[in-house]
Amino acid sequence: MNIDAPALEVHNLTASYNRKPVLWDIDFQLPQGQLIGIVGPNGSGKTTLLKNIMGLMEPDSGYVNLFGKKLNDIRERVSYVPQRESVDWDFPANVFEVVQMGRYRKNNLFKRMTARDREITTQSLEKVNMLEYAKRQISQLSGGQQQRVFIARSLAQQADLYLMDEPFVGVDAATEESILNLLTEMKKEGKTVIIVHHDLQTAYEYFDWIVLLNTRLVASGPKDEVFTSNLLQEAYGGRLTVLSRIGDLIAKKDFPIRESNFKEKEGQGDG
Amino acid sequence: MDKLLEFLSFQDPNVRTVTFGTIFLGMSAATVGTFAFLRKRSLVGDAVAHAILPGIAIAFMLFQTKNPFVLMSGALISGWIAMLLIEHLSKATKLKPDTAIGLVLSVFFGIGILLLTSIQHSGAGNQAGLDQFLFGKAASMTRSDLLAYGIVALILLMAVILFFKEFKVLSFNPDFAQASGLPVKRLQFILSTITVLAISIGIQSVGVVLMAALLITPAATARSWTESLLVMMVLAAIAGGLSGLVGSYISFAAPNMPTGPWIVMCLSFLALFSLFFAPKKGVVARIRQQQQNRKKILSENLLKTFYHLRENNPSSRTFSREELLEKRPFSDTEYNTALGRLRKQFYLIPEGHNWSLSEKGYEEAKRVVRLHRLWEMYLTERMRLKADHIHPNAETIEHIITPEIEEQLLRELDYPETDPHHSPIPYPRK
Amino acid sequence: MEALYIILTAFCIALSCGTLGTFLILRKMAMVGDAISHSVLPGIVIAFLVSGSRNNIPMLIGAAAVGVLTTVLIELLHKKARLQEDASIGITFTWLFALGVILISAFTGQVDLDQECVLYGEIAYVPLDLIITHSGTNLGPRPLWVSGAMALIVLLVTRIGYKGFFITTFNPDYAKALGISTVIWHFVFMSLVSLTTVVSFESVGAILVVALLIAPPATAYLLTGRLKTMLLYTAILSLLISVCGYVLATWLNGSIAGAMATVAGILFAGAYGVYKVKAGKGTKAPLKKPAY
Numbered sequence: 006m007n008i009d010a011p012a013l014e015v016h017n018l019t020a021s022y023n024r025k026p027v028l029w030d031i032d033f034q035l036p037q038g039q040l041i042g043i044v045g046p047n048g049s050g051k052t053t054l055l056k057n058i059m060g061l062m063e064p065d066s067g068y069v070n071l072f073g074k075k076l077n078d079i080r081e082r083v084s085y086v087p088q089r090e091s092v093d094w095d096f097p098a099n100v101f102e103v104v105q106m107g108r109y110r111k112n113n114l115f116k117r118m119t120a121r122d123r124e125i126t127t128q129s130l131e132k133v134n135m136l137e138y139a140k141r142q143i144s145q146l147s148g149g150q151q152q153r154v155f156i157a158r159s160l161a162q163q164a165d166l167y168l169m170d171e172p173f174v175g176v177d178a179a180t181e182e183s184i185l186n187l188l189t190e191m192k193k194e195g196k197t198v199i200i201v202h203h204d205l206q207t208a209y210e211y212f213d214w215i216v217l218l219n220t221r222l223v224a225s226g227p228k229d230e231v232f233t234s235n236l237l238q239e240a241y242g243g244r245l246t247v248l249s250r251i252g253d254l255i256a257k258k259d260f261p262i263r264e265s266n267f268k269e270k271e272g273q274g275d276g
Numbered sequence: 277m278d279k280l281l282e283f284l285s286f287q288d289p290n291v292r293t294v295t296f297g298t299i300f301l302g303m304s305a306a307t308v309g310t311f312a313f314l315r316k317r318s319l320v321g322d323a324v325a326h327a328i329l330p331g332i333a334i335a336f337m338l339f340q341t342k343n344p345f346v347l348m349s350g351a352l353i354s355g356w357i358a359m360l361l362i363e364h365l366s367k368a369t370k371l372k373p374d375t376a377i378g379l380v381l382s383v384f385f386g387i388g389i390l391l392l393t394s395i396q397h398s399g400a401g402n403q404a405g406l407d408q409f410l411f412g413k414a415a416s417m418t419r420s421d422l423l424a425y426g427i428v429a430l431i432l433l434m435a436v437i438l439f440f441k442e443f444k445v446l447s448f449n450p451d452f453a454q455a456s457g458l459p460v461k462r463l464q465f466i467l468s469t470i471t472v473l474a475i476s477i478g479i480q481s482v483g484v485v486l487m488a489a490l491l492i493t494p495a496a497t498a499r500s501w502t503e504s505l506l507v508m509m510v511l512a513a514i515a516g517g518l519s520g521l522v523g524s525y526i527s528f529a530a531p532n533m534p535t536g537p538w539i540v541m542c543l544s545f546l547a548l549f550s551l552f553f554a555p556k557k558g559v560v561a562r563i564r565q566q567q568q569n570r571k572k573i574l575s576e577n578l579l580k581t582f583y584h585l586r587e588n589n590p591s592s593r594t595f596s597r598e599e600l601l602e603k604r605p606f607s608d609t610e611y612n613t614a615l616g617r618l619r620k621q622f623y624l625i626p627e628g629h630n631w632s633l634s635e636k637g638y639e640e641a642k643r644v645v646r647l648h649r650l651w652e653m654y655l656t657e658r659m660r661l662k663a664d665h666i667h668p669n670a671e672t673i674e675h676i677i678t679p680e681i682e683e684q685l686l687r688e689l690d691y692p693e694t695d696p697h698h699s700p701i702p703y704p705r706k
Numbered sequence: 707m708e709a710l711y712i713i714l715t716a717f718c719i720a721l722s723c724g725t726l727g728t729f730l731i732l733r734k735m736a737m738v739g740d741a742i743s744h745s746v747l748p749g750i751v752i753a754f755l756v757s758g759s760r761n762n763i764p765m766l767i768g769a770a771a772v773g774v775l776t777t778v779l780i781e782l783l784h785k786k787a788r789l790q791e792d793a794s795i796g797i798t799f800t801w802l803f804a805l806g807v808i809l810i811s812a813f814t815g816q817v818d819l820d821q822e823c824v825l826y827g828e829i830a831y832v833p834l835d836l837i838i839t840h841s842g843t844n845l846g847p848r849p850l851w852v853s854g855a856m857a858l859i860v861l862l863v864t865r866i867g868y869k870g871f872f873i874t875t876f877n878p879d880y881a882k883a884l885g886i887s888t889v890i891w892h893f894v895f896m897s898l899v900s901l902t903t904v905v906s907f908e909s910v911g912a913i914l915v916v917a918l919l920i921a922p923p924a925t926a927y928l929l930t931g932r933l934k935t936m937l938l939y940t941a942i943l944s945l946l947i948s949v950c951g952y953v954l955a956t957w958l959n960g961s962i963a964g965a966m967a968t969v970a971g972i973l974f975a976g977a978y979g980v981y982k983v984k985a986g987k988g989t990k991a992p993l994k995k996p997a998y
Contacts (some may be wrong), residue, residue: 013622017665017668017776018761019669029659029669029920030655030659030661030665030666030669032661032662032665035765036941056879058883059883060883061879061883062884066668077885080884080885083883084883085879085883087880087883088880091877091879092877093734095373096369096732096875096933097732097927097931097935097936098872098876098931098932098933099931101934102872102933103876106872106873106876106877106880107872109618109869109881109884109886110884111884111886114867114869114886115866115867115869115870125595142931142932143931144370144931146933149889158880158905208743221659221660222659222660223660224349233967245659246684247654247658247681247684247685247688248659250671250684251676251677251681253675254678254681257568258565258569258676258944259562259565259569260569260574260670260673260676261566261569261570262673278859294959299775309913314790316790317792318735318790318792318793318795318796319792319795319796319844322796324742327915330849355743369928369978369981370927370928371924371927371928372731372734374731374734374735374736374737375731375734375920375924375927377737378731378736378737378739378740378916379736379920379921379924379974381740381913381915381916382740382913382914382917382919382920382921382967383917383921383968383970383971384971384973385913385917385918386826386913386914386963386964386965386966386967386968386971387963387967387968387971388962388964389826389913389960390941390955390958390960390961390962390964390965390967390968391834391960391964392937392960392961393826393959393961393964394959394960395956397960398959406908410825415755475736485800485803485825486800486803486804487806489796489797489800489801492793492797493793493794493796493797493800495793496789496793496797514770525899532814533808533812534808536802536804536807537805537807537808537811538804538808540800540801540803540804541801541804541808543801544800544801547797549782551789552787557788559786559787594881605958623843630843656940670962672909690959702840703904
């Protein structure tokens, strides 16, 4: 399926984690202005995918385009919400300070925050219903509140594309509702939101478009096309053992899986 | 050379004492340190080594003696308190483990230094030599020292032998230990105690600051050579003992050289050597493996080239270098490497300036092509990749598929006849 | 006057170490700091040998480079030789420190360092090391000038780079996603730590540098939930440690550096008490989080 002006284009992405390939030749395009869920069983490479897209990891092969450009040329339009557990919440900071980080840029790191920055930070907090906690230390927040702080920070960037890693894990009902309302708002504003989601049951409810991932791409498309028993079975029905064994071999033997020697164009060659 | 022989003759009783002492201490520290290493507690060991200082100082102040048992008891208590404190601070406060370790290490050591310097300056007659705990006093070891350490080392060894199985589970699989009903707390208590003991005597050899090395460097050395805990411990003990021997020799041959640091140098050298040159796990071994991989890839690619040329011109068997290079662009070095390897394996037959495949070579070429095309089938059928995206992937994976995996592929795909591009899959001649 | 010189020098050193140490413990790199403070020894000795004195700035920078090299070596052992991280740290710093001690022994005549000094410094001698200009003016002790300058640099860099340190410490992945180079910030930070260690070495020695790097920030960490406050508390603690440490050392006639570490420990114990009381009350800083 070819999409006009995709928000995200992943092209033949093969990526490893601890020297073992966890993503094989992932290839898909995602449309703008939709709520997109990436789902798959544990260990299917979802977070690795997100990290590769955000340039936090280097792929073994393949590339990623956002709005038709490389990440570096378009960073101001992309916002990343890491997993909540990736941060130490004992860090001495309050809610406002964390959200304000969303206003940091490479080129304003040595300047003071402006009134406009503070204004946007405040507005972002309001959007997630956390304004009253602005001066609260982050160690005193519940899981759901922490998640909302992370999202507010991301909103403060005022980006067009949002990538979130498991934002619904371990949050209370109030937070869940808050986030969902927010997502609806964002979609109305034409934003694109891509969420790595942990729960298959709710995925159908929350998202317009689904990407089914299990080390390889199983499917990517509008939710009604993807949520078929065949495809779900394939995604959740267990590992491809051959793939797994080969992955282990590659890790064990330090095998080079970037064959940079080979110069033939893809699609050709006798095999 | 004379010095070396003189040393090894062990005629001088002093030399004997010092040498056996440092070997002993090295071996016992290495044995116990193996567990610390496996449980990732190397730096806790470092902290405990620094933390025994105040214990020694206070023991001296209270009992006004330098009797090794008295001082060791002080060391033991102080070290134990430090260990407990580190544990408690990491668990009961928001302090992180590394902060807790560094905090206890430096504060306890500071207290120790304060007390020691205070004692030194107070001019008490028999306080000389307390500062040798900082850097070790191997060279001035006496026979009574040796006796004391010998007894303690024996206790350590007995504990390790007695609880070997339990310690093994504790180190490799702590969750399982808990689940299988082992008295984990009690075992940890014993292990911690013998670790502190080993540290208390080990510092006589290398001093407080470098004690961590005596504990963990031998273990790191041994790790590169084996997966078995028993072998690892033995190798570590040998490394520890050997380094003690070398250190003693150096202190004998060059009396102004400090023994402790030389022991550590020797340990570090052994560790570095192992990390680099151990078979399979060493850096050099892995680089060699990577080179092997590369050569394999090149020669298999050349084999495929032959096959493809034959596939397209069924009547030709012999090909020139130009033809081969035109079909697939190798660099000169690559071509020569591949060619050399294939000749060695008797896959090629020279025909004047040109080459053809031998019987064996042809079968081998078929194998690689088969793997490539099978894999492409797998990619399209099971992984839903598009046919025009799979070639580079197959180019890589064809070289790593083992016969077992090939079997599995054939079964899963049900012995397909063609690949996604409709090229026939060559099967071995019956 | 002498006491004032000593206390001021101690304060400047404690301030530099404490400020950097705050970020060090937040980055969970306390033991890397410990490693660096040991491993700069051979660098210092070589600098001494080459330049003939301790006062040579380029040589000090060279010694600091060894500190940065240490982090590189630890990384190499960990990533390339696949050695576990704690062992990588332990092995690297012990062999470098051993090397330093051997060099001192080998060149005893030429290097004005003895083994004890290396571990706990000789800050008591600060008032003796005066800078006298050609015209005969006494500018005060050299170590005070040097550590004072160091403290100024550290405070300045912290002030200017506050946001950068803040974000790269709290959430390096997010920083990278914003296009901020965590590598550069890490490098700048480690260089400062190394430099501070080298400068502080002769006054307080290796282990006590570690105490000043870790104890005051750890104490402040227990007392507050705001980074700026943590830095402020660390500064106050540094002052207390310097003053009380001097007094304690004088009273017991022992090492000033050791006394400072002891005072740091006492202050920590006090903060721990406060922390536990607060936690018990459950008002301000609950140990258990709300259920949702």
